[in-house]
Amino acid sequence: MILTLAIRNLFHDRIRLIVTLVGILFSIVLVAVQLGLYLGARKMIIDMIENANGEIWITAYGAKSFEEGGILLTPRERHAALATPGVKAAVPLIVSFAEWRKPGGGSTNTVVVGSDAEDNGLRAWNIVEGSQKDIEAPDGVAVDRSYLSDLGITGIGDIAQIERGRVRVRAITEGIRSFTMAPYIFTTLNRARELLGVPGENASYYLVQVEPGTDIERLRQDLASRLPNTEVLTKAEFRDRSLDQWLFSTGAGVALIGGAILGLLVGTVIVAQTLYSSTKDHLNEFATLRALGSSSGYIHKVILAQAGMSAVIGYVLGMAIALTVVVLSTHTALPIIMTPGLAVALFLLTLFMCAVSAISAIMKVTKIDPAMVFSR
16 A cells, blocks of 8 residues: 555656656766776776786885886895895786877877787786787887777787887777877887886886795885885785876866765755655645544655665666766777676665655654644
8 A cells, every 4th residue: 555655646746757767867877987987997007907917016216106106226136125025926917108109190198008918017908909929029019909099000010119219000009098098009128218218127016926925024124125216016006096196186086976965965855845845735635644542653665665766667767877887988089888797886875865855754753743644
């Protein structure tokens, strides 16, 4: 009977129902897009760190993120790391912003990533055209498909110039994007040094691979004591630092989360106003139920059921639109990510929003005097 009353109240005024669903739908789409953008940005920021094969990063002092390594490290730091018990390998990486000069004229900023595949440190992944061997060929580089137009090229075989030398696109990746909007350019370690003019065997980072069974934190402390002029960070620490630099120091993450909160508040207000108005229009009916002996709890359940059904219908419609937006953003520079966890969280958030919205209506019903039915 509770569901029957809730359904009749909900569908009695179709215009009011549409307004309620639009409010919920708007809220879900806005929250989903904002949080999806946050997850997409987070993934882009940490992708390089997560795909690197190493538990500890040796960086120049004050390195802010993967792209901003700071002062170059020397071979001395690498030899000191290799001499530390528990260290299996110290893989050198070159990472630096560089100017890409387009074949047809003009230029754009890129991030050159130099690493040798045999070191098993950091290599291009999701290669859809060409291969790792092709990248090792003379002048070979790999770029991501989503940045082809930005780089002024069409695909495999195109030639461009990076800083001091020419390069040829020999491999194409899929889904490796940069939060800075500067495309990643993968190449070998020595070629990256040549292009960027890095002297000797210097490197931007040393990626430390540890022996099985080694205590990571103890090894990090040992390395830090041996390398006082560098910073020694675990993968998690370097990941968190990069996130803090790009998402929170710049305010981008706060803006995305703030937009999600705003969408939630707007949806709550619209649903609350609609439920309150609907309850007010049915006060006489609720008063009749009270006069017939229905408890306040029974009427409260009717209102909550009405809010719950609004939440389910609105969620289904909102998620349909949100998933469409997610699909359309797949091949853009800033894709929106929708995970199962986020979808569940959005559903629970929608139920919570509608439950909170029902409070104003419940408070109105609580004040009903059953005697008012006899004055009609």
